[in-house]
Amino acid sequence: MASVIQFVGAGPGDPELITVKGKRLLEAADVIVYAGSLVNPALLGYAKEGAEIFNSASMTLQEVLDVMAPAAQAGREVVRLHTGDPSIYGAIQEQMDALDGVGVSYEVVPGVSSFLATAAALKQEYTLPDVSQTVIVTRMEGRTPVPQKEKLASLASHQATMCIFLSVHMIQDVVDELIAGGYAPExxxxxxxxxxxxxxxxxxxxxxDIAAKAAEEGVDRTAMIVVGHCLDKEYELSRLYAPEFGHMFREAKK
Structure with a gap:
């Protein structure tokens, strides 16, 4: 009987930030195909003895499918391990569509994205009252193009909190686009x-000044860029906990 391929979000790096469900599936897997360029290899310590492990960093799409599909059709438990949450820059849609084409079932287990781990590292809330209630997750155009309406300069016009993936190696270009879009140099x-x-x-x-700092520190890959006035630490207090603000769980205090 065929099994279901599990696309699992491995989390941002810390092996303890994989979900409980993701860890359980990883421990039970007979075949693991992991994104070796980004997934922390320590996560493979959860694999059971005898599990077949493949690093997709050196594989083509077809080679990945040629490992996963026959294994699932043979009834083996298969985990496709992606970094962070697989729905963000995970290139999983093409894999899922190809599996649909050959009649192989799959499920997706979400994970902790690196833009959320970045907020934790910064000890920062992205959505501050009276500052920003919107978070834009995007990337700078590089070898992979972005739609014209999603150019950084266009998105910057919203003055929202921006989390920019896969772009630190072009940080001066990122800065130029953000300023062109309306962010002040400060x-x-x-x-x-x-x-x-x-x-x-x-x-x-x-x-x-951030481009010079990144160059000085040699930070040119595997980094998240966060920009916005949420980082200023000046904001209105949330109404949620204000004594005069009543809601279904608490009456307003006069």
Whole structure:
């Protein structure tokens, strides 16, 4: 009887940040195909003895499918282990569509994205009252293009909190686009490299100096860029806990 392939979000790096469900599936897997360029290899310590493990960093899409599909059709438990949450820059849609084409079933187990681990590292709430109630998750255009309406300069016009993936190697271009879109050069910005890993590093600055800081520290990959006035630490207190603000769980106090 065929089994169901499990696409599992491994979390941002810390092996303890995989979900309980993801860990259970990983422990039971007969075949594991993991994104070796980003997934912490320590997670493979959860694999059972005898599990077949494949690093997809050196594989093509077809090679990945040629491992997963026959194993699932043979009734073996298969985990496709992606970094963070697989729905964000995970390239899983093409895998799922291909599996649909050959009649192989699959499920997706969400994970903790690196933009959330970055907020934890910064000890920062992205959605502050009277500052920003919107978080934009995006990337700078590189070898992979972005739609015209999603250029950084266009998104910057909203002045929302922005979490920018896969772009730290082009940080000066990122800064130029953000300023062109309306952010002032003094807007606060943070760069977090390898959030939740033991060698995590945090750089803080302003748009007009962060590129130099990143170059000086040699931060040019595996880092999240966060920009926005939520980093200013000036905001209105939430109405949720204000004594005069009543709701279904608490009456307003006069």
């Amino acid at each position: 807007t606060p910005i943070a760069v977090v490299q390898r959030a939740s890993w033991p060698d995590q590093r945090i750089l803080r600055g302003r748009l007009n």
